[in-house]
Amino acid sequence: MSVVEVLFVLLGIVAVGSALLVVTTNQLVHAALWLVVCLGSVAGCYLLLSAEFVAWVQVLIYVGAVVVLLLFGLMLTRAPIGASTDLDAGLGQRAVAALTAGGLAGIVITALVDAFSGERIDLGGDVSTGSSASAGSALFRGWVLPFEVLSLLLLAALVGAIVLSRRDVGVEPEAADGGPT
Amino acid sequence: MPLLMPLLVAALLFSIGAYGVLVRRNAILVLMSVELMLNAVNLNLVAFDVWLRDALLSGQVFTLFVITIAAAEVGLGLAIVLLVFRNRETSQLDLLTELREEPSDPAGVGTAAR
Numbered sequence: 552m553s554v555v556e557v558l559f560v561l562l563g564i565v566a567v568g569s570a571l572l573v574v575t576t577n578q579l580v581h582a583a584l585w586l587v588v589c590l591g592s593v594a595g596c597y598l599l600l601s602a603e604f605v606a607w608v609q610v611l612i613y614v615g616a617v618v619v620l621l622l623f624g625l626m627l628t629r630a631p632i633g634a635s636t637d638l639d640a641g642l643g644q645r646a647v648a649a650l651t652a653g654g655l656a657g658i659v660i661t662a663l664v665d666a667f668s669g670e671r672i673d674l675g676g677d678v679s680t681g682s683s684a685s686a687g688s689a690l691f692r693g694w695v696l697p698f699e700v701l702s703l704l705l706l707a708a709l710v711g712a713i714v715l716s717r718r719d720v721g722v723e724p725e726a727a728d729g730g731p732t
Numbered sequence: 733m734p735l736l737m738p739l740l741v742a743a744l745l746f747s748i749g750a751y752g753v754l755v756r757r758n759a760i761l762v763l764m765s766v767e768l769m770l771n772a773v774n775l776n777l778v779a780f781d782v783w784l785r786d787a788l789l790s791g792q793v794f795t796l797f798v799i800t801i802a803a804a805e806v807g808l809g810l811a812i813v814l815l816v817f818r819n820r821e822t823s824q825l826d827l828l829t830e831l832r833e834e835p836s837d838p839a840g841v842g843t844a845a846r
Contacts, residue, residue: 553733555733556734559737559738563738563740563741566741567741567748570748570768573764573765573768574751574752574761574768579760579761582761582764586764586767589745589768590767590771593745593774596741596778597775597778600733600738600778600782602778602781602792602795605774605778609774609799612799612803613767613799617767617806620807620810621763621764621806621810623810624760624810624813624814625760627814628813628814628823629817630758630760637757637824638757638758639756639757640754640755640756644755648750648755649751651750651751651754652748652754653747655750656744659743659746659747660744663736663739663743667735670736670783671733671735672733672734672735672782672783674733674782680789681789685789686792686796689788690789690796693793701797705800705804708804708805708807709807711808711811712807712810712811715808715811715812715815716811716815
């Protein structure tokens with residue numbers, strides 16, 4: 552195994568372990584912080600796969616923005632500090648969920664091993680495939696229209712979030728409906 | 733690097749995220765589990781992009797798109813969760829039963845035939 556493979560295995564173990572902690576811990580804030588560890592190690596995996604630009608975007612947006620948003624959400628819904636007992640569903644639902652997730656993992660992994668067991672990713676040679684220069688040129692040459700549509704979607708989501716969180720939307724003030732006089 | 737390595741990590745992450753979505757009762761923890769599943773998909777996209785040496789970098793560009801959409805989804809989802817919390821004083825998903833069907837009577841056809 553090369554150094555890259557060893558590093559990838561270690562990062563993968565960290566990612567899967569912290570993901571398990573995200574879904575099993577009984578402290579809300581710890582779940583968000585384990586999510587940081589998981590997303591950070593996935594960013595490391597991107598770096599090892601030579602997708603450098605995606606890795607930094609992952610760090611900036613996921614680890615930076617999304618986790619902070621989630622922490623704000625926890626704070627604003629008055630999440631308790633310390634252990635909670637009511638974060639998980641009952642034992643029956645937990646067993647069914649574990650069965651479903653385990654079955655899903657089994658089926659998918661069997662199919663993947665069957666289909667791709669001999670294939671190798673060639674990481675040698677051209678290391679500039681994922682640099683910001685090539686990613687930027689691909690984004691603004693080949694994918695510029697989806698990029699613009701995505702900016703519209705972000706605008707719509709922004710407006711939607713503002714409308715949802717304002718308290719005075721839809722409440723007509725009584726004095727204002729007199730019409731022009 | 734064997735292609736299976738990123739694919740196996742992604743499959744495990746996706747299954748863990750699915751388990752979290754099914755098990756968690758807190759709405760924000762469910763959103764976190766959805767993020768885990770999205771990350772698994774992103775890892776798959778990047779791995780296949782690097783494997784196929786795509787000239788247009790489709791996989792990586794799609795990963796960027798998915799990250800953006802995930803950010804929009806989290807923003808809207810949290811706004812909805814906060815609205816629910818403001819109205820109901822709870823963010824536990826199984827307490828929000830306002831829209832469910834009434835449990836049917838033992839005969840089973842009584843309400844349906846009406």
